[in-house]
Amino acid sequence: MSKVVEISPTTRHEGHSKLVLKVNDAGIIETGNWCSITPVRGVERLAVGKSMEQVPKIASRVCGICPIAHTLAGIESMEASIKCEIPRDAHLLRVILQCANRLHSHALHNILTLPDMYLPGTDMKINPFSPEEPVRSVAKRLQRIREIGQTIGEIAGGEAIHPSNPRVGGMYKACSPRAKTKMYDLAKEGLVLAHAQMEFMIAILRNYQKRDWAEVGGAKIAIPKDLGYHSQGYLATDPVYGSSSLDECPTWDYSRFKESRPWDWYMGEMEVSLEDPKYPVGGTTKMGTKVNPQMEACTGVPCYDGAPVEVGPRARMVKFKNFDEKGTIGQQVARQMEYPDCLTAMISAIDEYNPAAKVVADYIPQGDGSMGWAANEAPRGTDVHLAKVKDGRVQWYSMLVPTTWNFATCSAALTGAPWQLAEVVVRGYDPCVSCATHMIVIDEDNRIVAQKLIQ
């Protein structure tokens, strides 16, 4: 007889989400629903009627961990709609920003997942805030890596969190030669730290892989070798940056994408029938509580060629580097492998950047209502924004954010795992839930737009 257990809210990621799990007598997940329960701020709806300059500023505030992805995807979707090409050096500044953001975000994710991992050779889980060595040195290194990322972001982007420098048509300000040198020096320092951090993390992850059990709420839970495996496909548009409908050969195809509502996807009303007061921290939801993922979920289910796909570091590695490791640990290893890439890509962009060049387009069209999209490879995966701009005003706006793509894929990856390790699987995706509270609306727009793109 299967039972229902609910973990709500899940912790150590961004935003509010919960897990509703149907498990068998051995506690193994048969069906897992991972859903966002963050209120829907409705950025796509509130964007309608606003100026094309303001909407990306608002879109940036969808997420404070990858605000750069949302700013850039937002702005570039506007540029794609109005058909505005930006100067080369503005694009280079955006690439620098992009890499800076990925660096800080991956480092933050290390802090959030380390507590699930064990210090090699011990049965001790890692508290990243512990003043004890070797953990303290790692925490300091992580914070320094984050500082480097945020500082470079601040120089190229104006602000460390929500960047103010990018604008429709390019960037407000060019970086001075001094700023260029400063970014270069920081990136060089970062590269050394990133290599060290990658090696440390991979060792920690491999150690977890070798373990037979993990301790959860006082019980030893067997770690399956296929923890977090799924059979879904992967989607990525670029190893570093992204693509847009302005590109000669766009790497994302609007016509292959479709989104369904949670109604068609998640489980309906159920009652919690399994409860574990010892589950950290504060226990699982009380027996008898009614749950209804169908109604409660705050996101939709995007599909590519009719099925959910995984986006993010592993998807990029699979698509562009022939990476082939599956499961939660494989996914995390891929993320660590992106560390040095962030910095080498950044360093080449800094090298190419010319401080004397212009960074704003001479002419910024105001738009005729055509559809434009831009996909940005956010730390957690492909972030697609779609927009129609007419006379400088946004007529229609939509965002397909990384975690929304991943909700369904991750739910599939939960099957076969002991329910006590569900959060470990979820955290492997580096979920960023508050950005996922949106929903694209498929109506006649879909047809019109898709037709246009095919023509």
Place this chain on the structure above:
Amino acid sequence: MGLLSSVFKKNVSEEPPKPVAAPQKTDVAKKAETTTKEVKPVVDKITLGYTHLSGCTGCTVALADNYGGLLTLLDKYVDLKYMPTLADVRHIQQVDVAIVEGSVCIQDKLAVEEIKETRAKAAVVVALGGCAAYGNITRFARGGQQNQPQHESYLPIGDLIKVDVLIPGCAPTPEMIRNVAVMAYLLLKGTKEQKDLATAYLKPLMTMAAGCNAACACDIMTSVINQGLCMGCGSCAAACPVRAITMEFGKPNLNRDLCIKCGACVAQCPRGFFNTDVISEYEAINEAIMAALQ
């Protein structure tokens, strides 16, 4: 000047700044037995909670962006009791200081419960960032979006509960979060003099909390220029996180179509508030805060 002069005399002196001297971990047990009650409180940490409502986690990132300072804060002054992103705790607990990020969606039962519970279980509630303080971009929300089209109305937390301290900005700065954390520590665990200093520092943030729950570029017009107070320094333009303010002929020009309603401009404006007593001691206070984070 009266209130603070005694405090500041101490701070300005050449001795290492006593006010926030780090508690010596190793001595805690010994000290507790042998010393008087007055010493003991300084050894305690304050307990801190972090409630995340409809915000973007940028405020959380700002907190984390104290980098090494965050580790020091957690080592010495602050015991993090709950925080959805950084701590492994699911539910709101009794704390000295609760920081709230994000506004409240009044159509979301859980959010409304959480903000009330946060208030009930905290001695001091801090509205962190434009969203919690003023609504910020959630002011523009008007519902109608899947999968919860009824999520339409978002309120700054001060519309639903009493807020003690306000930190505007989007994102708020790591330095402001750090300053408020250190001051909250002094307020709750410090000596009489330290309490006075903390009270004086926090007072404008408390006044803001007791005041209006809305912010906009327009505040620069309505409470500074229209009041005949603007002297053209340009702080507002520098502070704005979306470059909505430019200076034209020495006065702010507001591009209201860009403004996200975060409140940084008017809070940064020296004619927004200027507590001379405290700001003129900038050297001593900054040194004390930096020493605290050593």
Place this chain on the structure above:
Amino acid sequence: MGAELGKYKSCVSARSTDKEILKGAQDGGIVTSLFAYALEAGIIDGAIVAGKGDLPWKPEPVVATTRAELLAARGTRYNISPNMSLIKEVTRSYGLDKVGIVGTPCQMQAVRKAQLYPFGLREVGDKIALAVGIFCMENFPYQSVLQLVEDHAAMKMESVKKMEIGKGKFWVFGERGQVVQLPLKVTHKYEQPGCHVCLDYVANMADISTGSVGSPDGWSTIFVRSKIGDSVWAKAMAAGCFETKPMETVKPGLELVTKLANEKISKNRKTLEERASFGTGKGLRNPYL
């Protein structure tokens, strides 16, 4: 009493020893010499100064990172240069880590507020390496200066060589040697209204503040106020940047500075009081409460 001059560690009368700087400086060339020295000594990477704007005598905040750029910004422009507007950008796209800034007392207040309450100024406060304040009785909107020069002094803005407020008069010096002096009661109506609630004359919150008042023509009065100011001043003196005279030995001396500071502060305190009951049962806002 005594509070009107703020806290300071030392006070002298001084003049730059750099002839080139002195040539175009307003008074003793203190501001430009300090920044030029600090730049050379690596104390600052650059400074926010009031550069040339798009109209004659209209200042525009600029980031000067060379001696030439500093020199181009010498002299006083009696209208608003919002120098604080660059305080964040200078640490971003300009890439400066050690920033100098010059400004009126209110701008120095803005600097300190930015350091103590950085609501929208992340990672700016600790990069402010030298804040030089200039004394200030009042400032003007651009249009005011235009009207004073073109209407009252009957001179074209373009042909003005220097403007100065001193000895109770507003002086306009022309390129061809004309000198017009306007009594200050003429200038009062043109003042920036925000100046009427200002309670600082000698830039109490600067690291070093300077102005002409108190010292003989071509010399400046200097207050060294903070630890930073103390150290920079000592180094600049050791490098021979300035010649000085003890304040007690110069005329009109500190007495006049004190007198003017007192006049400004008490006049503006009165304004603040009047504002409190400006309407009927309602007043105007007081930023200091």
